[in-house]
Amino acid sequence: MPPPWKRIVAAPASRLSHVPRRVQRYFVIYATLLIAAWVSWKWIFQPDWESNRAIEKSLNEDKVFFGSNMRPEFSDMIQIKSMDTRLLPSDENFKQRLVIVGDVHGCKDELQALLDKVKFRAPHDHLTLTGDMISKGPDSAGVVSLARSLSASCVRGNHEDRMLLALADMRGHHAALPGPAEDPTDAQDLLDEESFSHGDYTFRSLAREFDDKQIKWLQACPVILRVGEIAGLGEMVVVHAGLVPGIPLERQDPYHVMNMRTIDLDTRLPSENREGTPWEKLWNKYQSHVPPQSAERSSVVYGHDSKRGKNIHKYSFGLDSGCVAGGRLTALVIEAGRKGEVAKTRTVDVKCKTYWQKSQSKTNNKSET
């Protein structure tokens, strides 16, 4: 005689044994499926559905959003340039293409390898860089000289911005200040430099790597490059970080254009933090509401966000795949469709060596990105 507790435990099991095996098996399968469905709804589809609904709601709202102010304007910074329309992809003669490359960060060898991989044919194909071409990597000056030799187009990234401002500050002072590279043995000198350079001496020494022509070329990079009309993609625009939908290019705040990652749906105020909706989500949703033939239809090619990596949507092309930190260098190749048909886009990338790690930025945490 088994003890009473054993009978109780055994009872349901024995009762279960009356249920046919097949039904038992199906029960398990259905239960698993049900749980799987619930989990995927809860963790994948519902958040996505909710964020889409929030974006839709924000797009349908009729109120005053961010962007009513006068656009901040600065000396020595060009807001917009338009690319020469003759450089646009074409299906005639040489079948010229547009090759747009994400954040190079001084990785000259990788840029060369990528150009070889896409079989870049100068002077027919046209190269455009999405900013942050310099700093962190091994050969910033080399990248600029390669870009210049190919008559490439560029936009101003946050690293170009900081370097050029630090350089202007350096040049603007009454007397020439000693640099860290000039006399590394003199501790007093270094301290002095530190107190004068407001902590951005990494950018000051970077500035010294370039010659005057390279600096001029970098200064001429606009915050926003208007590439022009590309069949199927509307007006193509290149920026470093992002754009706020619904605000004309002339009135986009340059700081945000060079730094944004997310956008607040309630106010449409962009931010470089990661809380909030990724700006490109709102951008794509906004574009899907714009009629195809409208002048407002526009696609953006950008870099800046290596953490999200290559990020291709219908109306936005994120190309920073973290090359300098050992990721990949990505190019967007745009070819003209046959006889004005929709243009063909594809991405090509190459593997990069690791030149830089996040912990390397000691002096200045704003320069990490």
Next chain:
Amino acid sequence: MVIRTPLLLSLLVTLAALVHAIPTLRRRDADIESLYGITALRRDHSGKRGDNKQKYFHESTFHPHYDGRFADKVLSYDDRRANLVVMMKTYLSAMHEIGTETWIMHGSLLGWWWNRKIMPWDSDVDVQVSEAGMDFLAAYHNMTIHHYQLPGEAKGRDYMLEINPHYVNGSTADKLNVIDARWIDTHTGLFIDITALRRDKEAEAKGMKGVMMCKDKHRYEEAQIFPLRDSFFEGIPVKIPYAYAELLEEEYGTKALTRVNFEKHHFDEEKMEWIPLK
């Protein structure tokens, strides 16, 4: 008793030398007597007598926004506003000429962001200089008078740059001297407060790098302020902190950058002006 003349003489000379050698306590502040010829007043209206002895700048007895050495009455609201704009312009222009970098913060930065002007309801302007800049001003430009020809004023107007000697004390514990310098309109007694941005030595001692502070206890990341940008404010060249958008959002929140109705004013996007609501 006979004292011989040479001895008497040498005694006198020694005494005189001694008197010179004894360090005398000198006044540190510029009181109204020292400003006769610059101020139109004869009687001091500053609240000096009621103030703590350690406090350097004395506001007037009748209003905290006026310097009692130069004013004995408040201006009308409109007059004050007009003078504020002129003061900002003359200050920026003087700093630009001297070559000391100065930048705008707080309410003035917000005004710049909206339309590069002082907001109509803003009661003061906020400017900062670097510590090195303040050293330079203290060493070469303290108590200097700057003359400006103003439209509609035949005689022009004098502004005085006065540095608080306590600026060398960077401690926030020195609560009586949080203002490091002033740009004073000698005609109206209105002034602009100037604060120096310093390294936060306490934070640095704790191992944090790149933290800056003012004696008014505002703290910033160095990388948010520097390198400075060049722009214009009220039509005069001005420096703007690097991460202006971030600083504004942190200080005032998103609403301050999106709301177009504020303090009984409406921002007109066509005119790019704050229009008073009736």
